[in-house]
Amino acid sequence: MAHQPTTVHRRDYSAPDYLVDHVALHFDLHQEQTTVHARLELRRNDSDNAQPQPLRLNGIELELLGLALDGVPLTQEDYRLDAESLTIERVPSQCTLEVITRIRPQENMRLEGLYRSGAMFCTQCEAQGFRRITFFLDRPDVMARFTTTIEADRDRYPVLLSNGNQVAQGQAAGNRHWVRWEDPFPKPSYLFALVAGDLACHEDRHVTASGRTVRLRIFTERENLDKTEHAMACLQAAMRWDEATYDLECDLNDYMIVAVGDFNMGAMENKGLNIFNTQYILARPETATDSDYEDILAVVGHEYFHNWTGNRVTLRDWFQLSLKEGLTVFREQQFTAAMGAAAVKRIQEVRGLRAAQFPEDAGPMAHSVRPDKYVEINNFYTATVYMKGAEVIRMYHSLLGQEGFCQGLALYLQRHDGQAVTCRDFLMAMAEANGIDLEQFGLWYSQAGTPCLEVHDEYEPGSGRYTLHIRQHTPATPGQPHKQPLHIPVIVGLLNAEGHDLPLRLENETQAITTGSRVLELRHERETFRFLDIPQRPIPSLLRGFSAPVKLDYAYTEDQLAFLFGHDSDEFNRWEAGQQLSARILLRWVNEGRGSIPERFRTAFRRTLCDTETDPALLAEALALPSENFLAEQMKVIDVEGIHIAREAMRCNLAEHLSEELRARYALCVEQGNKTENTAAAAGYRRLKNAVLGYLATLQNSTELQRCLDQYATADNMTDALAALALLVDSNASEAEASLADFYRRWQHEPLVVDKWLRVQALSSRSDTLARVIQLTAHPAFDIRNPNKVRSLLGAFAQGNPACFHDVSGAGYTFLADRVLELDGINPQVAARLVTPLSRWGRHDPRRSSCMHQQLERIYAQEGLSKDVYEIVARSLDRAVE
Numbered sequence: 045m046a047h048q049p050t051t052v053h054r055r056d057y058s059a060p061d062y063l064v065d066h067v068a069l070h071f072d073l074h075q076e077q078t079t080v081h082a083r084l085e086l087r088r089n090d091s092d093n094a095q096p097q098p099l100r101l102n103g104i105e106l107e108l109l110g111l112a113l114d115g116v117p118l119t120q121e122d123y124r125l126d127a128e129s130l131t132i133e134r135v136p137s138q139c140t141l142e143v144i145t146r147i148r149p150q151e152n153m154r155l156e157g158l159y160r161s162g163a164m165f166c167t168q169c170e171a172q173g174f175r176r177i178t179f180f181l182d183r184p185d186v187m188a189r190f191t192t193t194i195e196a197d198r199d200r201y202p203v204l205l206s207n208g209n210q211v212a213q214g215q216a217a218g219n220r221h222w223v224r225w226e227d228p229f230p231k232p233s234y235l236f237a238l239v240a241g242d243l244a245c246h247e248d249r250h251v252t253a254s255g256r257t258v259r260l261r262i263f264t265e266r267e268n269l270d271k272t273e274h275a276m277a278c279l280q281a282a283m284r285w286d287e288a289t290y291d292l293e294c295d296l297n298d299y300m301i302v303a304v305g306d307f308n309m310g311a312m313e314n315k316g317l318n319i320f321n322t323q324y325i326l327a328r329p330e331t332a333t334d335s336d337y338e339d340i341l342a343v344v345g346h347e348y349f350h351n352w353t354g355n356r357v358t359l360r361d362w363f364q365l366s367l368k369e370g371l372t373v374f375r376e377q378q379f380t381a382a383m384g385a386a387a388v389k390r391i392q393e394v395r396g397l398r399a400a401q402f403p404e405d406a407g408p409m410a411h412s413v414r415p416d417k418y419v420e421i422n423n424f425y426t427a428t429v430y431m432k433g434a435e436v437i438r439m440y441h442s443l444l445g446q447e448g449f450c451q452g453l454a455l456y457l458q459r460h461d462g463q464a465v466t467c468r469d470f471l472m473a474m475a476e477a478n479g480i481d482l483e484q485f486g487l488w489y490s491q492a493g494t495p496c497l498e499v500h501d502e503y504e505p506g507s508g509r510y511t512l513h514i515r516q517h518t519p520a521t522p523g524q525p526h527k528q529p530l531h532i533p534v535i536v537g538l539l540n541a542e543g544h545d546l547p548l549r550l551e552n553e554t555q556a557i558t559t560g561s562r563v564l565e566l567r568h569e570r571e572t573f574r575f576l577d578i579p580q581r582p583i584p585s586l587l588r589g590f591s592a593p594v595k596l597d598y599a600y601t602e603d604q605l606a607f608l609f610g611h612d613s614d615e616f617n618r619w620e621a622g623q624q625l626s627a628r629i630l631l632r633w634v635n636e637g638r639g640s641i642p643e644r645f646r647t648a649f650r651r652t653l654c655d656t657e658t659d660p661a662l663l664a665e666a667l668a669l670p671s672e673n674f675l676a677e678q679m680k681v682i683d684v685e686g687i688h689i690a691r692e693a694m695r696c697n698l699a700e701h702l703s704e705e706l707r708a709r710y711a712l713c714v715e716q717g718n719k720t721e722n723t724a725a726a727a728g729y730r731r732l733k734n735a736v737l738g739y740l741a742t743l744q745n746s747t748e749l750q751r752c753l754d755q756y757a758t759a760d761n762m763t764d765a766l767a768a769l770a771l772l773v774d775s776n777a778s779e780a781e782a783s784l785a786d787f788y789r790r791w792q793h794e795p796l797v798v799d800k801w802l803r804v805q806a807l808s809s810r811s812d813t814l815a816r817v818i819q820l821t822a823h824p825a826f827d828i829r830n831p832n833k834v835r836s837l838l839g840a841f842a843q844g845n846p847a848c849f850h851d852v853s854g855a856g857y858t859f860l861a862d863r864v865l866e867l868d869g870i871n872p873q874v875a876a877r878l879v880t881p882l883s884r885w886g887r888h889d890p891r892r893s894s895c896m897h898q899q900l901e902r903i904y905a906q907e908g909l910s911k912d913v914y915e916i917v918a919r920s921l922d923r924a925v926e
């Protein structure tokens with residue numbers, strides 16, 4: 045690096061010197077360039093301050109065409125311009141600044157600011173994209189009212205959208221037209237949005253609890269209009285749910301969503317004009333899987349919920365990102381749980397947390413939910429901020445109950461409506477609304493690392509006393525060598541020999557006997573909880589519902605795990621016991637050589653397979669073995685091959701021993717699926733059926749191969765077709781090629797389906813996968829400029845296919861580093877995400893570890909690296925980033 049990018053520290057926050065009361069924007073969109081006129085009404089923030097500060101506006105890669113202060117044009121002596129800002133030394137305490145800039149959205153490959161996606165123009169301003177549109181105080185604590193006028197060619201861009209309400213429109217010379225929008229709510233610049241295109245629209249409405257009608261519109265390219273039905277239903281459901289649960293109504297007359305094919309993330313909550321990755325809007329049964337449908341529900345809900353948690357109450361600075369993201373992910377989780385199988389949802393959330401957040405917390409990028417510093421804020425849209433942030437909100441909920449939590453949220457929103465605030469403000473509202481002290485709880489925001497709970501127990505048969513001893517400790521993380529004890533809610537139950545929950549009465553409690561679960565609150569490093577009147581030694585069911593984002597260490601016997609797997613009343617913990625049991629066997633095989641499957645495990649597996657009472661979707665989760673990445677997390681030095689081989693061997697072994705039961709269950713799922721009209725139930729049968737098909741496919745015989753081919757050929761939905769295709773591609777069957785070719789021929793004009801085609805090949809465990817992925821980067825279906833393509837092919841390969849990515853030759857690492865360097869010149873944000881698998885080099889055997897390290901060094905040495913990639917690589921190499 046020629047010179048190191050600078051680090052921004054949370055402790056350096058200071059209030060803005062100037063505020064913007066109103067901003068009038070005028071966009072003149074042309075094919076080659078766009079001119080932006082901005083009129084800012086500015087006011088000094090602290091006008092008592094004797095020493096007025098210069099006015100410094102953010103702006104990057106802008107061509108300045110004109111500048112006027114209170115109507116007087118400024119000359120070059122009046123201001124200073126550098127690569128990232130425009131400074132005017134002296135301005136009146138109240139003034140109007142007019143700025144004219146020229147930008148080139150058609151050349152914008154970063155997909156930040158104003159850019160083109162297909163035939164349309166769109167924007168992405170979070171976190172700091174607005175400064176690529178015009179000079180501005182581009183920080184979330186500057187909230188302005190926006191008026192936006194867009195002018196463009198009438199034929200190419202008949203639809204012109206921005207935030208708020210459309211207030212005027214007209215014709216202009218040269219076959220052009222314009223539309224003016226006014227957003228009545230003051231907002232930070234990161235919530236600004238603009239869209240221009242030839243878009244079709246699906247319109248519906250929502251009548252709020254108080255009787256107002258909100259017009260709902262989803263805009264897409266014309267050919268996708270038939271894929272917006274589900275998203276619209278999700279939006280309406282989200283609006284109803286937020287009214288019923290939190291008494292929160294949509295505050296707009298118009299709510300718009302636009303789906304775009306080129307997008308760095310999932311979706312964006314711009315006020316009144318959400319912009320979505322097409323992936324999270326478009327769905328038809330033939331093109332989208334059941335899990336796509338579920339993702340759409342979650343993301344549509346998520347962006348809508350931001351309207352209160354993020355937009356009405358926003359962030360003081362970007363270090364507070366989890367204030368809106370953790371809270372909104374939690375609200376989204378509550379919503380999706382209410383819409384479907386809550387236990388299955390919870391299992392998937394925890395799977396996701398363990399797959400993405402735990403490794404982050406244990407690696408060189410470990411940071412707290414409210415980070416202390418960053419080089420590039422885009423690198424902090426992380427699993428920690430989103431997922432662990434949501435777990436922190438869930439812990440408030442566990443401590444306060446739904447009612448107390450609602451009261452706290454109501455106080456927070458009422459107290460801070462229209463303000464830009466901090467995580468601490470949220471904590472204070474929760475504490476005050478409930479009259480409790482949450483000071484220690486606040487450590488969850490500042491302390492990184494995954495805490496570990498060590499649990500021991502004792503039972504005294506004579507007195508009926510049962511004691512739990514819990515010790516917490518959090519391992520050191522970069523920059524935080526010493527950790528303090530946290531305030532942790534641990535939900536527990538005690539099972540008797542019949543598998544029933546015992547009444548729970550703690551010492552010192554006179555009666556208050558409750559059955560089922562109760563919340564134990566840890567505050568000290570060591571805590572002891574003594575239960576009375578326990579008639580026999582119980583089996584503890586700990587951390588029910590995964591009540592805290594921690595690792596649990598209790599010396600269960602395999603018999604106890606099998607018992608919990610069969611009997612725990614907490615559905616999450618039933619699943620968890622199964623996972624712990626299979627993980628233990630698998631890790632033993634990896635470390636000590638393969639043995640046989642213990643009878644108790646096979647019996648438990650058979651019982652699950654033949655269970656016709658339980659929700660099939662839940663059964664599918666229970667039948668899934670822990671992922672290779674989850675198993676890797678449990679090892680000091682990761683044995684990539686050993687894990688893959690052991691896991692495949694166990695799948696095979698189970699299939700061989702239970703082939704009859706598997707075939708019967710497959711048939712039953714087909715039959716039940718055909719009978720049901722209910723789409724959620726049908727999805728559950730499909731999930732179980734495809735989990736079963738996965739086991740059968742490991743048998744590698746002609747009957748099972750034919751079963752996959754049949755399912756692929758006859759499927760009337762993408763879920764079944766793709767599941768079968770994935771199994772064919774994974775097998776060594778020669779028929780796989782024909783199926784892949786057929787799939788591509790059929791769907792080559794549907795970009796989201798082509799993404800699936802790429803992903804299925806990237807995830808194959810066949811030994812030629814790397815060669816195939818390399819080939820695919822040259823295929824017309826792949827385009828490195830499109831983030832969905834990058835994630836489907838390169839992201840899936842590097843993160844979802846450990847056995848192939850970590851090929852001992854190191855070829856996977858070189859390939860990834862090459863692509864990171866190529867992409868860094870195009871889209872640094874996505875490049876930085878792609879590099880993270882290499883950052884885990886420290887966990888691998890010396891040979892792999894040194895190959896990974898070498899590739900990081902190679903990237904680090906590159907001239908002109910973006911600060912996005914630089915930050916991740918420098919931290920991974922433990923180079924000082926100060």
Ligand code: TRP
Nearest residue numbers: 170171308309310311312313425
């Ligand atoms: N705020 C968005 C959300 O709902 C995240 C997001 C969308 C984003 N696009 C982005 C973040 C681009 C950074 C850069 O979670």
Ligand code: ZN
Nearest residue numbers: 346350369372
């Ligand atoms: Zn969000």
